Amino acid sequence: MSALRPNALDRDRRDRRQAGADARLPLHEQGAGSEIGQLIRDQEFAQFQALIHGEAGIWLAPVKRTLLVGRLSGRLRDLGLASFGEYYERVVADAAERARMLDHVTTNETHFFREPRHFEFLAEEVFPRWRAEAEEGGRPRRLRIWSAACSTGEEPYSLAMALLRTFPPGSGWDLEILATDLSTRVLDLAQKAVWPLEKSREIPEAELKAFMLRGIGPLQGTMKAGPEIRELVHFAHLNLNDAEYPAIGEFDLVFCRNVLIYFAAAAREQVVGHLLEHLAPSGYLFLGHAESLSGTAFPVRSVIPNIYAHRGARTGREAGR
16 A cells, blocks of 8 residues: 555546445445345235344335345345245344345445534534643543444544544544444445545545555555554444443444434434433534434434534533633
C-alpha cells in the first residue's frame, strides 16, 4: 500500500469486485432473482417472515416478498433445493445456514462520513468541549464510541478519522471504537478494511491523505485504512434483537443509524432501551435521518435532529463550551 492521493482514482468495475464491495442495493437495482424464487408460497413467506422477525427483529411486510426471493434464491440454487419450503426446513434445523440466511436478508449499504451534519456536530461542538473539559480536569481523557450496526466498516473508520483530527496520537487520550453487526460476513469485510478506490470520493481530502493507503500491485484499484485508525476499531458480533447484550460497558457516543427503520415496533423499543442503557450520562445517541424518538416515552431529549441525550443531562448548549 502507498499513501493515497485523491486524484489517482481507478473506477474500473473489476477492481470494485476484487475489493469485495458489499453494499447490498434494493432488489429493483439487483434483478429479481431466478425462476425458482418466483414460486414462494404464501405459507412459506409467512414462515420466513416469522423466523426473521424472531431472530433479528426485522419485520418483512408483504411488499418485501420479492426482496426476500431475490436475496435467498441463490442459496436454494447452491444447496440444490427445489422450494422455499425445503429451504425453510434446512434453516430451522441448521444454525449455520440460519446465520447465512440472515446475512443475505439484512441490508448493508453504507458510506464514509454518511450524514455529514453528524460529523460537523462532533468536530465543531462535542469534541472541542470534551477536550476543554479534560484540560480543566472535568472529565477523563478517555472516549468510547459504539458503532452498533457497522456493516462493512465505513462508519467506525469515519469515526476513527474524526477522533484523530481532534485527539491525535500522542495527545494522551485513550480512544476506543467498538463496531458490531449481526452479519458475520460483513464483519469479516470490515476487519479487512479494504474498499474499492472509488469510495475515496466519500472521504474529505485531508482525511483521505492522512489516514488511507492506496493499493498497489495485486491490490491496485483499492484503498485500505491506515494503521492509526485500524488500531482504534475493534469488531464483534452482536444481534441488536437479543434480549440481553454482552457486558460491553458505557459509551460516550452510540451510533445506530438507519437500522431501527427495519425493526417492528416492539423490537425497536427494546433495542432503543438497550442502546440507552449503554449510553454514558453525558453521551449522545445518533440515529438515521428517517428515525426519531420524538413522541416516545424514552427519557431523552433531542439536541439537534436525530441526535439525542439523556433527559436532564447538560450538554454544551446548556452548560456552555
